[in-house]
Amino acid sequence: MADSKISALPVSTLPLAGTEVLPIVQSGTTKKVATDDLTVKNVRSNATTGLLQVAGPASASTRVMTTPDSNFTVARTDADQTFNGNQTINAGGVYFNGATKKYYAYTDGSDNFAIVRYSLAGAYEALPMRILPSNDIVALAGNFVIGTAGKGIDFSADGQAAGMTSELLDDYEEGTWAPSVGGDATYLIQTGFYTKIGRQVTVTAKLQINVLGTGSVNVISGLPFTAGNFGYQTGSVFYYANSVSNVTMLGIATDGNSATFKISYSTGNVLTTLLAPTLFQNSTRIDFSATYQI
Numbered sequence: 127m128a129d130s131k132i133s134a135l136p137v138s139t140l141p142l143a144g145t146e147v148l149p150i151v152q153s154g155t156t157k158k159v160a161t162d163d164l165t166v167k168n169v170r171s172n173a174t175t176g177l178l179q180v181a182g183p184a185s186a187s188t189r190v191m192t193t194p195d196s197n198f199t200v201a202r203t204d205a206d207q208t209f210n211g212n213q214t215i216n217a218g219g220v221y222f223n224g225a226t227k228k229y230y231a232y233t234d235g236s237d238n239f240a241i242v243r244y245s246l247a248g249a250y251e252a253l254p255m256r257i258l259p260s261n262d263i264v265a266l267a268g269n270f271v272i273g274t275a276g277k278g279i280d281f282s283a284d285g286q287a288a289g290m291t292s293e294l295l296d297d298y299e300e301g302t303w304a305p306s307v308g309g310d311a312t313y314l315i316q317t318g319f320y321t322k323i324g325r326q327v328t329v330t331a332k333l334q335i336n337v338l339g340t341g342s343v344n345v346i347s348g349l350p351f352t353a354g355n356f357g358y359q360t361g362s363v364f365y366y367a368n369s370v371s372n373v374t375m376l377g378i379a380t381d382g383n384s385a386t387f388k389i390s391y392s393t394g395n396v397l398t399t400l401l402a403p404t405l406f407q408n409s410t411r412i413d414f415s416a417t418y419q420i
Contacts, residue, residue, distance in 0.1 A: 272296075298323055303350040305331040307406055311341030315411065320350045325420050327351050329361075334411035343370070343404040346378070346387040346412075351420045353380035361387070361416020368409045376405075380418045387416070 150157045222229040256264045272278055278296030286293070303318040315334035320327055333346065353359055358379040366376050375392040389405055389412075 295324055297325075301350060303329065303331070304348050305333045305346050306348040307333075307335065307338065307341035307343075307345065308347055309338075309340030309342065311339050312336040314409075318348070318350075322351065325354070326417060327420060328415070328417045330415040332411075332413045335406055335408060338406055338408055338410075341406065343406045344389045346389070347385060349380070349385040349387070352383060352385045354419045355382040356419060357382055358388075359416070359418035361414055361418075363412060363414045365411070365413040367411045368407065370404045370407045370410070373405075376412070378414050378416060380416065387414075 220231050222231070256266060258264060276296055278294050281293040281295065284293065299320075299322040301320055303320055304316055305318050306316070313334060314336045315332050318329060318331035320329045322328075327350065329349065331346075335341065358381065360377060360379045363376040363378055369376075371391065371393075373391040373393055377390040377392075378387045379390065380386070381388055391403075391405065
């Protein structure tokens, strides 16, 4: 049945054997094309909508679209695209267009994966992140930023000690604070620094009063965070001068549910836990540090 028109074939010859021909009229001359050259089951063009439909073989068969070179693009810009199943890219990448940046996720064909950020002009910037074969995530530039309050780094895989209540590191902060005796006091020195890790706060401070005025004579206020209700949480005084009382040693401690330090003192071989009597005056200086829980 070779060299026969398809229209001339009897029903008994279907399906086609692949050796039949398809007549095509070109400039008034009838040409013929072997059906082996037309391997797509159904190609239909809709001139009204510009729709091109390609139907392949049944789902149980392998369906492959092959192009001879790189001059081929499959794109649709009018809607989001959905891909079902795993998509495999061997030693290649995927581009993502942002508002001001383009992002390029790629694999080098081994176990390394990276995201490259580069500008719309095409100038590559630093690699911000890489996932290593060990499953470690490395920030090559920038920081790991926690985007939701109360979230952080979870250490629960390390096991639990007796009495453990949390293994989530959800806060770290550094800053300054201003130790104060309140009132209308003025200062020659008034500096403070703090570091907060989770619920633990460490503070250091230097305070020298210029004119005490209506300021407190034995309480330092202005802590960056209110201390928890754990009773006294003590710190240490490593320098003091020009106090009113004749003391041999000073101590400080937070009070529960407060943002103040109370001053304790010694005039002999015992450190009293009571508030020091009148201690601060003009020119009094005290340098101290403390660590407390909130």
